Every structure is written in structure tokens, then in C-alpha cells.
Amino acid sequence: MPGAPNKKQKRADYRLARSQQDGATEMPKKKFYRQRAHANPFSDHQLEYPISPDHMDWAPFFPAYTADPEELPEATASANDDQTAQRQPKRMRQDVEILDIGCGFGGLLVALAPRLPDKLVLGMEIRTQVTEFVQERIRSLRAQHQDSNQFQNVGCLRANTMKFLPNFFKKGQLSKIFICFPDPHFKARKHKARIVSTTLNSEYAYALRPGGIVYTITDVEDLHNWMVHHLELHPSFERVSEAEQESDECVKIMTTETEEGKKVERNKGQKFVALFRRLEDPPW
Amino acid sequence: MAPLPFQFLCALGQDGILCASRGDTLYTFGADCALIAEHSLGGSPATAPEGSSNAEEERNPAPQKGPSEATSQTQGTEEEVNESATPPPKRRKVDSSVADVSAAQPVGGNDKTQAVNGGGQKKKKAEKPAEATEKAYVILLKATGDGSHVVAVTGGNKTVHALEHDGKGHLTGLSQRQMVKRPSDIALTADEKTILVADKFGDVYALPLIPSADDSLDGGAAAALQEATLLARKGANNLTVHTQRNLRSLEEQARQRAAKAAQQQQQKDAGPTFKQDLLLGHVSMLTSIVAATADGRPYILTGDRDEHIRVSRGIPQAHVIENFCLGHTSFISTICLPRPDLLVSGGGDSELFAWDWKAGVLKSKVELLQHAKNEANVDGDKIDVTGLYPCHVAGGSGLLMAICERVKAVFVFKVQDGNLVYAETINVAGYPLDIAFIQVPGQQSGRMVVSLDQDAEGASPSPSGLYVHLLGNASAEQAPVYPNPEGGRIDDLPRPEVEKILYTIGNLRKTEMSDDVAAGGDNSAAAGEAGEPAPEAAEDESGAP
Numbered sequence: 063m064p065g066a067p068n069k070k071q072k073r074a075d076y077r078l079a080r081s082q083q084d085g086a087t088e089m090p091k092k093k094f095y096r097q098r099a100h101a102n103p104f105s106d107h108q109l110e111y112p113i114s115p116d117h118m119d120w121a122p123f124f125p126a127y128t129a130d131p132e133e134l135p136e137a138t139a140s141a142n143d144d145q146t147a148q149r150q151p152k153r154m155r156q157d158v159e160i161l162d163i164g165c166g167f168g169g170l171l172v173a174l175a176p177r178l179p180d181k182l183v184l185g186m187e188i189r190t191q192v193t194e195f196v197q198e199r200i201r202s203l204r205a206q207h208q209d210s211n212q213f214q215n216v217g218c219l220r221a222n223t224m225k226f227l228p229n230f231f232k233k234g235q236l237s238k239i240f241i242c243f244p245d246p247h248f249k250a251r252k253h254k255a256r257i258v259s260t261t262l263n264s265e266y267a268y269a270l271r272p273g274g275i276v277y278t279i280t281d282v283e284d285l286h287n288w289m290v291h292h293l294e295l296h297p298s299f300e301r302v303s304e305a306e307q308e309s310d311e312c313v314k315i316m317t318t319e320t321e322e323g324k325k326v327e328r329n330k331g332q333k334f335v336a337l338f339r340r341l342e343d344p345p346w
Numbered sequence: 347m348a349p350l351p352f353q354f355l356c357a358l359g360q361d362g363i364l365c366a367s368r369g370d371t372l373y374t375f376g377a378d379c380a381l382i383a384e385h386s387l388g389g390s391p392a393t394a395p396e397g398s399s400n401a402e403e404e405r406n407p408a409p410q411k412g413p414s415e416a417t418s419q420t421q422g423t424e425e426e427v428n429e430s431a432t433p434p435p436k437r438r439k440v441d442s443s444v445a446d447v448s449a450a451q452p453v454g455g456n457d458k459t460q461a462v463n464g465g466g467q468k469k470k471k472a473e474k475p476a477e478a479t480e481k482a483y484v485i486l487l488k489a490t491g492d493g494s495h496v497v498a499v500t501g502g503n504k505t506v507h508a509l510e511h512d513g514k515g516h517l518t519g520l521s522q523r524q525m526v527k528r529p530s531d532i533a534l535t536a537d538e539k540t541i542l543v544a545d546k547f548g549d550v551y552a553l554p555l556i557p558s559a560d561d562s563l564d565g566g567a568a569a570a571l572q573e574a575t576l577l578a579r580k581g582a583n584n585l586t587v588h589t590q591r592n593l594r595s596l597e598e599q600a601r602q603r604a605a606k607a608a609q610q611q612q613q614k615d616a617g618p619t620f621k622q623d624l625l626l627g628h629v630s631m632l633t634s635i636v637a638a639t640a641d642g643r644p645y646i647l648t649g650d651r652d653e654h655i656r657v658s659r660g661i662p663q664a665h666v667i668e669n670f671c672l673g674h675t676s677f678i679s680t681i682c683l684p685r686p687d688l689l690v691s692g693g694g695d696s697e698l699f700a701w702d703w704k705a706g707v708l709k710s711k712v713e714l715l716q717h718a719k720n721e722a723n724v725d726g727d728k729i730d731v732t733g734l735y736p737c738h739v740a741g742g743s744g745l746l747m748a749i750c751e752r753v754k755a756v757f758v759f760k761v762q763d764g765n766l767v768y769a770e771t772i773n774v775a776g777y778p779l780d781i782a783f784i785q786v787p788g789q790q791s792g793r794m795v796v797s798l799d800q801d802a803e804g805a806s807p808s809p810s811g812l813y814v815h816l817l818g819n820a821s822a823e824q825a826p827v828y829p830n831p832e833g834g835r836i837d838d839l840p841r842p843e844v845e846k847i848l849y850t851i852g853n854l855r856k857t858e859m860s861d862d863v864a865a866g867g868d869n870s871a872a873a874g875e876a877g878e879p880a881p882e883a884a885e886d887e888s889g890a891p
Contacts, residue, residue, distance in 0.1 A: 114672035261627025
């Protein structure tokens with residue numbers, strides 16, 4: 063395709079320039095990070111993912127939340143053994159609790175982070191370029207708010223959540239999962255690629271603690287019906303009442319602050335919101 | 347050309363009867379190793395022409411008549427196939443050589459495919475007879491603990507066959523159920539009344555072993571049908587698309603949908619005509635499934651190509667995930683339970699993993715590659731474990747056998763104190779394909795039967811390729827020999843074809859390729875990871891056995 067190498071070059075130049083800039087406070091430009099809005103969740107890609115949640119090193123994503131060695135009594139014991147210390151990722155003072163699946167350009171993340179200052183918010187995005195953008199965006203925001211220490215509780219990484227969610231999160235680790243404007247996959251043959259499905263909901267239920275909430279929003283009515291149908295059908299979830307939905311602050315943020323949400327607004331489209339609560343597992 | 351060897355084995359009950367599959371035929375051997383009977387699974391009608399007595403006998407009575415009848419209509423020339431009103435999913439199974447070319451070509455799409463593929467299509471056509479027969483071969487074989495029933499899966503037509511065993515080596519077909527996706531492993535629940543079918547698309551279905559009459563097209567299937575029609579109405583609307591061009595195509599779609607509606611009505615019976623409940627699913631190719639029991643409650647353990655072992659509750663709460671056993675760094679190909687509380691898994695890693703599956707905790711890793719290098723002349727630093735076989739017959743109790751793809755050895759491990767310990771390597775004359783343990787009444791030691799493939803040099807290990815190893819103290823005695831059955835149809839295939847059928851596990855290994863390559867196709871230049879081809883690849887039948 064003509065022009066493509068040129069684009070590639072421009073992007074490389076831009077990234078180089080940014081990386082040389084120390085403490086870049088300037089926000090990254092979206093035009094250097096755009097990527098086709100569809101990714102194949104079944105493909106192998108070249109993903110980096112931890113073997114298990116215990117192997118996950120969160121320190122690069124939340125550097126302000128790594129536990130100081132003195133704070134942890136066990137740390138002294140492990141310090142003796144250099145090898146295990148190297149292999150064991152740094153301990154965190156707290157775990158990620160809020161997840162945005164398919165965070166896109168990170169509108170929701172940066173809106174949520176200041177409103178939930180005592181929680182760690184993570185965005186997961188399958189597109190490399192877009193992930194990079196969000197990471198740059200967070201870097202800039204952190205640099206801009208050095209005094210207030212804001213945006214230290216937000217991070218973004220590249221992942222295929224449909225395949226590797228249990229590699230990142232322990233059972234019941236999360237309290238909120240956001241699924242905002244997912245790929246609708248209109249063709250019936252592609253429905254298995256949808257982010258909400260009967261079988262995949264079991265994995266969300268696994269990562270969510272009882273009482274945790276799945277937030278869904280889409281501008282595609284059919285997809286909305288699909289998500290409602292499949293989440294309601296799943297015995298581990300119940301739909302949150304309209305009234306409670308209205309009073310949830312996150313719903314407002316989700317509706318107005320996501321990039322897609324803004325785009326739908328511009329196009330005067332509809333938005334369909336549905337919330338689902340994770341129920342206690344039945345006795346076994 | 348090379349004859350197909352015996353591939354899958356299972357013991358039927360405690361009377362020393364062995365069931366072995368070769369191609370699409372099941373053979374039973376008695377305790378004295380004599381051949382008792384053959385039972386052809388008929389395969390797809392393409393392989394068993396109308397009037398072939400063998401296939402006709404196996405045809406089932408009323409409820410199952412539906413699918414087999416429908417499929418037999420589709421045999422014959424492609425022109426006929428095109429005109430027949432059979433629904434697309436089924437056609438794809440029967441007419442697999444065409445389906446291979448264009449994974450999900452809708453009805454009437456064949457002409458286009460031919461045009462597009464030109465010369466290539468001709469070649470495919472020439473190969474068709476061989477390929478069609480290959481497709482109907484047995485790919486999975488399991489028997490109930492008491493040997494009263496056998497479940498076999500044939501590949502090409504994705505059909506689950508349930509058979510009854512009279513206890514003396516004679517099999518009778520009970521039912522044939524055609525799955526939508528190719529099964530990759532099966533297991534029987536603890537009560538042995540339900541077959542758990544794991545498929546290439548990552549889903550697990552529960553099928554009653556013996557379908558009752560009122561099960562056919564019951565609520566579940568009907569609901570699925572209803573959903574299918576519901577989905578037909580789904581799509582974008584003028585609020586979700588904005589560009590003029592998209593709006594135009596939306597109108598076009600609406601028109602097409604209206605035309606399709608009538609057609610859909612006809613295709614209604616395309617859905618499953620038997621009871622199958624979706625229990626759980628991975629977004630990955632499932633490679634292994636076992637049913638487990640702990641504290642009197644059932645569990646389902648599933649292993650996939652993306653290194654996960656999932657522990658789910660059993661029926662009826664299979665939607666609840668208890669935990670994951672995570673630790674593998676390459677695909678998982680097989681899992682087993684040598685003891686109810688001990689899970690052993692193997693695949694592309696150089697070790698076997700022993701788990702406390704209930705807690706999701708790795709107990710130990712047991713080296714395998716090093717033994718393969720030292721004792722079985724394996725060079726290279728990768729092995730692909732194809733099978734793990736816990737032994738419960740006399741003389742071998744507490745042993746676990748492991749075999750790897752293209753490694754002429756059986757690796758023996760001991761289960762000790764709830765853990766796994768390497769014991770010895772038994773060298774064999776060919777590549778091992780499957781293992782069954784046979785308990786012969788009145789004898790002190792059981793038999794380990796290994797089905798062997800002739801090695802690359804073409805040296806035949808034994809006439810039948812069934813190698814017998816006596817367990818325990820009896821290993822000095824003369825091992826009995828299974829005869830090579832003369833009767834029946836033995837397919838002679840080119841050696842590469844045979845290898846394609848027998849050796850499928852190594853293909854599960856992920857290749858180190860960049861996203862651009864992974865995406866492939868025409869979109870890769872425009873965007874990093876378009877990746878259209880992969881779902882087809884996942885669905886494609888040629889990908890696995």
C-alpha cells in the first residue's frame with residue numbers, strides 16, 4: 063500500500079522524539095496511534111501474559127504502589143535468597159480491582175482514576191498501538207499531576223482478555239468490570255468472538271467477587287439485547303435495577319467520558335446501558 | 347503407500363477384551379488375543395456407498411435416521427450436492443474437500459470457489475476419494491468402566507457414536523450424533539450416563555450416553571433453534587452506521603434478510619436434532635477433558651491449547667469455575683487422574699506437571715525430555731506428550747505411562763505419596779499411538795497393549811502393530827501376540843497422509859511469528875493485526891487429525 067512506509071516512519075519518529083523527552087507532560091497525539099478497530103481474539107498474536115496471577119509483575123504499571131521491602135515482614139526472608147527475589151515479582155500494596163476490558167484510547171480510565179483514588183484501575187486493550195497511546199497518555203498525566211500524585215492508580219496493558227483473563231487475576235479479585243462499546247461482530251458466524259457470551263461469562267464471574275458489577279454499554283441495540291440475554295441467562299449474574307443504575311456514578315462516567323461514547327453523542331446515536339451483579343455461588 | 351495402523355485402544359470390561367480402532371472400523375479381541383468381531387462405523391456415506399451391507403446394518407432406527415438420511419442424500423456428484431436442500435453446516439461435513447477450500451462457504455457457494463481457486467480446485471478434486479475416507483476415521487475412543495458401552499468419535503463427519511457391548515466382544519450401534527464442531531476429547535461422567543464432548547472451538551457439551559426418545563429436539567435444542575432465528579434479525583441499524591455507503595449496504599442487507607427468511611424456515615432442522623447441553627467454554631482449542639470427583643461431588647477439568655487447565659463444578663453447576671491450574675508454558679495436550687486427588691498434565695512442555703487440582707496448586711514438575719534424550723534417542727529439545735495413561739490393572743497398579751509424538755518409547759512413572767516419580771523407560775519398536783491396559787481373568791499380571799506405527803524406515807514392528815508388554819513380575823514370560831485381522835477394508839494411504847492422521851499434537855505448538863504474519867491476508871498491510879483467517883483456521887478440519 064503506498065504511503066504505508068511513510069506512515070510507519072512518521073510514527074517511529076514521533077515515538078523516538080517522545081521517548082527522548084524526559085517527563086513528557088505533553089499528551090500523545092492520537093493520529094500516531096490509530097489502528098484498525100477489530101482484532102481477532104482467536105489468533106495467537108504475540109502476547110505477553112504471566113503464567114499465573116502470582117507471576118504477574120504489576121510494578122511497571124503502578125510504580126507508586128509497590129510495597130517497600132521494610133513494610134513486609136516476609137520480604138526479609140526472601141531477600142536472603144537472591145534468585146527467588148529476582149524471580150518473584152515485586153509485591154504490591156494492593157491489587158487491581160477495577161478492570162476496563164477493551165479500554166480503547168483510555169477515556170474511561172482517566173476519568174475513573176481521580177474519582178476512585180483508593181482503587182487500582184487497569185485497562186486492557188488488544189491493539190498494540192492503542193495500548194501504547196494509553197500508556198503514553200497515563201505517563202503524561204502523571205507528569206502533569208506530579209504534585210497531587212493523581213493518575214498513579216491507573217494503568218494499561220496489552221492483553222487478550224478472552225483468552226488470558228485468569229492469567230492476570232485471582233479468583234474474586236475484581237470489584238468492577240467495564241465492557242464499553244465492544245466490537246459488535248454482527249455476523250452470526252462471529253458471535254463466538256463477542257466479548258460477552260454464556261461461556262465467557264463464567265470467567266468474568268470467576269474474576270469478580272460476589273457483589274461485584276459488570277458494566278456494559280453499547281450503541282448497538284442488538285448487541286445490547288445479546289449481552290443482556292447472555293448475562294441474565296447466566297446463573298452467576300443478576301441485572302441491576304434501573305434505579306440503582308441511575309444512581310451509579312460510574313454509569314455517568316461510562317456514558318459521557320469514553321471516546322466511543324462521545325462519538326455516539328456527536329452522531330446522535332443511542333446508548334444502551336446494562337449492569338449486572340455477581341451473585342454468590344450456590345452451595346455445592 | 348502404507349496401510350493404516352491400529353490407532354486407538356480401549357479395554358472393554360474386566361474380561362480381557364480389547365477394542366482397537368483402525369480407520370473407521372473397530373476391532374475387538376478376546377483375552378486369548380483372537381479377533382472376535384469387526385464393526386465398521388460406516389463413516390460418511392461417501393465412504394460407504396449405498397447398498398454396502400456393512401454401512402446399512404449400522405444405520406440407526408427412527409430418531410437417528412434423520413441425519414444419516416440427510417447425509418446420504420448429499421453424496422454423489424457436486425452438482426447434486428449443490429442442488430440438494432440440505433443445510434450448509436451438514437454439507438460441509440460430508441463434502442469436506444470443498445469445505446477445506448472455503449471454510450464456511452454458504453449453500454451454492456461451491457461454484458464460486460471453483461472459479462476462484464481454478465487449478466487448485468482440480469487437484470483437490472482428484473484427491474477427493476482419499477480425503478473423504480480419511481475424514482471419517484475414528485479420532486477418539488472411550489469405554490465405560492464396566493465395558494458395557496463404547497463411545498467413538500469419527501473425525502470427518504464429527505459424529506459421536508455410542509455403541510453397546512454385549513460383554514463378549516460384539517458391538518451394536520446405538521446412536522450417531524453429529525456435532526457442529528469437531529470433538530477434540532471426550533469423557534464420561536462418574537455415573538457413566540453422560541458423555542462430555544470437548545470441541546475444537548473450546549466448548550464442552552453434555553450428551554446423554556443413551557439418548558431417550560423424548561430427548562430428541564427437546565427444550566434445549568428448541569431454544570437453540572429459537573435463538574438462531576432470533577439472531578437472524580440482529581444486525582446494525584441506521585443509528586449505528588453513519589456513512590452513506592454503510593447506510594446503503596444496510597438497506598441491501600435488509601432486503602437480503604427478507605429473502606433469506608423463507609429459506610431459514612426450511613433450514614430449521616439444521617439445528618441439533620438431539621439433546622446437547624452447553625456446559626462451559628474456553629476461548630481456545632480444548633485438547634483434553636476429564637471428569638473428576640472430590641468429596642462426593644463431580645467436577646469437570648478441561649485443558650486447552652493456551653496453557654490453561656480449568657476446574658469447573660460438574661453438572662448441574664458447570665458454569666461455576668472453581669479455579670485454574672496455571673503453570674504450563676506451552677500447550678496442554680492431555681490430562682489424567684492417576685488418583686482422584688492428583689491431576690497430571692502434559693503437552694508441549696518438557697516436564698509433566700502434577701497438581702492438587704482441587705486447590706489449583708502445582709505439586710511438582712517431573713522431567714520427561716531428559717529421559718527421552720537419554721533413553722529414547724530424542725534429539726532436539728522439544729517433545730510433545732500425546733498420552734498419559736494411569737494403570738489400574740494387576741501388576742501395574744499405581745503406574746502412569748506417558749507417550750510422546752514420534753518417540754519410540756513408553757515412559758513409566760510411579761505415583762508415590764501423592765506425587766509422581768520417574769521409574770523407567772520401555773523402548774518399543776515403533777512410534778506409540780495409544781495405550782490400553784488389559785486385565786486377563788485368572789492371570790496375575792495385566793497386559794499393557796501399545797498400538798505402534800511403523801517408523802519412518804518402514805520396519806514393521808509386529809504384524810498387527812499391537813505390542814504387548816506384560817506388567818509386573820510376568821515380564822519374563824512370553825507375551826501374547828495380537829493377530830492382524832485379514833478381513834475388512836484396510837486403507838492404503840500415501841505415507842504423508844498416514845502421518846497427517848496419526849501425528850497431530852505437535853501442530854498445537856505455537857509458532858514464533860510476528861503479529862503481521864499472524865494476521866496474514868490482505869489486511870495486514872493496512873493494519874497491524876487484521877487476522878481474518880484465524881477463525882477459519884480454528885474451525886478448519888484440516889488443522890487437526
